Amino acid sequence: MSLGISQDRMATICVRSADGVDVHWPLAAAAQSSTLQNAIDSAAADAAAVFATPLATPPLRALAAFARRSAAAPPHEAAALLVAEGSLEQLAPLMHAAHYLEMPAARRLLARQFCARLCEAENAAQLAAMLGVARELSGEEARRAACVLEPAAPHRAASPLAPRLAVDDDAIEEAIKTALAEEAVPTALVTTLCRLKGVSRGWNAVARRVLCERLCFGGTPEVRDVDLHPFLHAGGLGLADVASALQRMPSIEKLHAAPFVVDVGSMRALRASEELGAYEEDDSPPRLMRAVLGCIHGEGQPPCELLLAVRALICDDVDDFRVPARAFHEDLTLVSVDLPAGLTMFSPLLPLISTSLLHAALTARLPPSPSCRSTAVRLGSQVADPTLALAQWLDLCGAERNGIEIGYVNGVRGLVASKPIARGVLSTQMLKVPVALAISDSDEEFRDTVFGQAVPASEWLRLQPDARLALRLLNERDRGCASPWHDYIRLLPASVPTGRHLSTAVEQIADAALREQVLSAAAYVPSLHAMLVELSERVGGGAYNSTEAELGWALDMVFSRSFTVDAGARGLRRFMVPFVDMLNHDQQHGCQFSYEDDSDCFIVEWLGEVDPPRPGEQIYLDYGDKDGNELLLMYGFVPTQPTEHDYWLLDGAYCKEDWEAAPGDEAMLHEKRAMLTSCRYDSPRKFELRMNRVDPAVVNALRVLGLSEVDLGQSCEGSWTRALAHAPVSVANERWVAASLRARLERELCRCESSLEDDLAALEQSSDSITNVLQLRDNNKVLINSVIEKLDNFLKHEAHDERVPNLLEEMPDYMPNVRVL
Known part of the structure; x- marks a missing residue:
């Protein structure tokens, strides 16, 4: 499913109701909905698309307003937007929408309000009418229900049935359970549950399940100690049960995880206080660790599994039970987390082996504090193939690969696309690797x-x-x-x-x-x-x-x-980043590598207006503005063709052969030498020659050197500096410059020990080292020949108008979009 995300300063997503109305949610508000957040995380950022839902427009707008208000206002103000005075018919679509969008905070508020409305019913008949359910009990069941469960006061006439509520019975059952989980449960709600048993056979079963569950907990008031050790080994599902027990068994005082004991009272006090939020926002993460350690008693250092478990149990949101991401960011204590062998996937309810936990541990690596230590998390997998094992390890530790796999293209190992990759609006994220996974x-x-x-x-x-x-x-x-x-x-x-x-x-x-x-x-x-x-x-x-x-x-x-x-x-x-360092170099079609401080991750992005590589095609990285010499020294390869960064150095803007061919008498040559020397155009100064560019200083120097008496008197009006103005002097002078430079480059090629053809033949029979050197030498020859071709193209064309041709305009990279006449 694609999702429309705007690129405005206040980013929003477009959510479409079943009525076809678009409701815009700010990203901060959408983060309160697991459904929308999952869509944002997994779907491509297609600005033209929307997130379609089966929800009506009014509840969708109401929940959007609640989510926006929750991000910036006290809880009671946000709650007022959602649970203002309303009937069950008004609350039902809100409950349905809150369940569909997976908004735990809204569900709890609506559950309390819904149950408060149910408590207003005086008998089972009124409950049936409110729920829009036809009563099914008859005979002995009806008589028993009426005698045992109905109040002694005379019955009023049954209210007419309302339309059936637009919410699943399971959602209503969960709402009742949520309300019952509150620390102070009103007696009226328990009474209402008893009356609910008389509504219908289905509601009888629901009410009995909820009541029996509550009676089971109510029958264990004296439970004071819980052995936490088996729950740690059971994973997140076990800890979720512990969290539920802590809410429903107020008498629990201690959690044992030998040889450590967790003080539940201190844990509850920390959860109830406002200090936890201050710890989470504070710039000194060790304060939060000290607060957690204050709840744990025993000799020595508690294992990190216990620390993370206690940190999860302190969280107030049992519906979204997990270790908060970056829970102990930059802390000193977490050293390692051992993962079970064979682990291949995560569940949000497995905090001890979840991505959130790994973020909590992994983001502690390489912090600003000079006294911190690294965190090492390794998958205890027995996968024999290191390629598969590395990919699994990255995925489990929070990396995002966007369908990128290690593969071979034409015998060369690299990273290839294994599935279609949708192009983003401005860029497409190809890889995201946490800094914690780098050496x-x-x-x-x-x-x-x-x-x-x-x-x-x-x-x-x-x-x-x-x-x-x-x-x-x-x-x-x-x-x-x-x-x-x-x-x-x-x-x-x-x-x-x-x-x-x-x-x-x-x-x-x-x-x-x-x-x-x-x-x-x-x-x-x-x-x-x-x-x-x-x-x-x-x-x-x-x-x-x-x-x-x-x-x-x-x-x-x-x-x-x-x-x-x-x-x-x-x-x-300096970092060695697994997986990312397997991207081969391509300057033209390479991705961009960067560090993202907010997420503490390395990002590889595909930029540009063209689509990303198709499945089976290799993905490249632009190594930067490096010539062949640098690529050979650092990376051990040379491109098969010279790049725009390759260059050939000329020793001086002119050579002795140019002086020998320069026009003018001795006095004029003396003036030329003085002018060129003052501009530092002679050796040992070096000048670059590239595929599409000749240093303009070389052309300017040759223009001065090739000036004739006529050029100086007429075109330059007696000024020697006129030839240095990046503009041609005359047709004859410009052709002399081109011919002189061409002759010099021919001599550069002749000084090479072998021809380009001989080198190309030797490339097929050489070792890697010799091959790279030969390839580098051949690229230089190709570069020089490319400039010679441009000079030949200039010399073969005659000027047919009054405009004097400019040799520098033959070079594509000379002053782009600007031409000096």
Whole structure:
């Protein structure tokens, strides 16, 4: 089902009644309806669609007003909008709508009001009339019901039957149960239940079920202690029973979970007080933890399962019983949560293994506070396939994949769409991964590693972030199945041909700067390894036991797969993000990666007006504005064609051959040299040449160098600076510039040791390292040839009007949408 969500500042959703009337709900109001919230979470944001319901317009509007008011006003004011004086006929459609939209707060208010109206009936006949039910009891049953259950006062004439209420009997039964669950149940309601038994056979059964349930609880007034341990193992359904018992058995004083005891009185006091809301809104989450710990007595630290269970029991909303999301956000206490083997799905009523609980635990990782520790949650699954195990782990821990799976396209592993993905209005969320699932270079997380515990912090804090993240990765790898990232690490490649592996092919690298970076990267691993060995032996008791090859592998993973992110209060951090780092690079059709501070998640979004990839197609990520040299050094690959970020450097805007061909006598050449030198156009200054762009400074310098006496006297009116104005001087001068630049680029190609054709043939028979170097060299040749083609295209056309052609206009990326005449 698609859902219309407006993009206005005050976002709303459009909900359509059965009458065809659209009612707009603000998102804050819609959050009070589980039905609408689930639709928002699961449906595509299609602004043209609406959420259709079978509800009438009046109750839909009334509940929308109630929800809006509840978000900004005291409860009694919101309640006044919903339960103003009204008959059962008026309350019935509201109850039906509240049940359909799953609004617990509205259901409770309506239940109390509905039962209050039922209590106004003086006998079973009036109840039957109010409910619109024909009485079915007869004979002995009717006589017994009349004698036992009806009041002694003379009967009044039965009221005529009202139309049957537009609400299910089950909903009425639940409303009565809800009203009976209140701490102070009016005696009139119990009396009404007894009278309800005389309405019909169906209502007799309903009333008997409710009364027996209440009598069962009423018969156990002396229950004071409850063993919580079996309920913890029973999961959320068991804890929901405990929560129900706490409401209906006021005598319960203690919950036992050996060796700990929970003080129910303190728990109830905390729930009744306004402090809980203050804790939840306060910027110091440890205050809430201290409040929960104050309810638990015993030696040592309570297990996190008990902490989360108590936190859930403190919640006042039993209808929506669960651990609140981010319950102990940024707290120090939660260290790990063990999940049962074989767990494959969640239920909202399973708080100990629910997404909400995992958010409560996982969002405690990497907090702003420097003293916090990480939380590790791992699925105790026996899934042999690491691809499937990783996907299950992500789903269980709160990640959202939008139909994205790990797959192969043309033999290359990446992420592919497994189902149709609807395009959003502005963007389409493809992936959402909580920060808690990433491995980071955080100081506090590193402190928990074997190396971080053995070596003083004053020593390892000097390490570069990439070295710390590599050591963290090695630490998690050494932990094996005990690591939360075990399946993720199993999927990491055995090697990546990053820059340090190119030292054997360094003589074939034409770029001097790239050769220097390759040699530096190759020397970094043995240097770091030797330093770590020395540091470990000197102050760490030999805690570092990885080989140089293992350290090199970890650094390759860090360089090729990690993201550097400004993570808000955490500052600049480097993360290895499972699943997201399997997105391959595509600058033209890649998604955007970002960090969302509000949800503490990494987001991958598809931007643009075109539809997202279809099922079976690969999904890409734009790695940013990186040329081939950077992609080779960091990620170990080179695109098969030069990109817009690739460039070739020219040493100086002109060369000696240009000087030899420059027109003019010695005095004129002296003036030209003085002008060009003052503008710093000569070597060693470098100028970029790209696929669709030549540095305008190169063309300007050649225009000055190619000036003739006629050009200077006529076109430039004696001004040397006229040639520097990004505008052509004359047809002859502009053609001289194009021919000079073309001749220089031809000489650049001739200096290459092999032709483009020879390199393309060698690419098919080379190792990864040699292949990347050859591909990089070929891309440079393709780039130069592309500019030569544009120069040839300029030279073959003759000027047919008075306008002097501009060479720079042959370059698509020169001053887009602006042309200087």
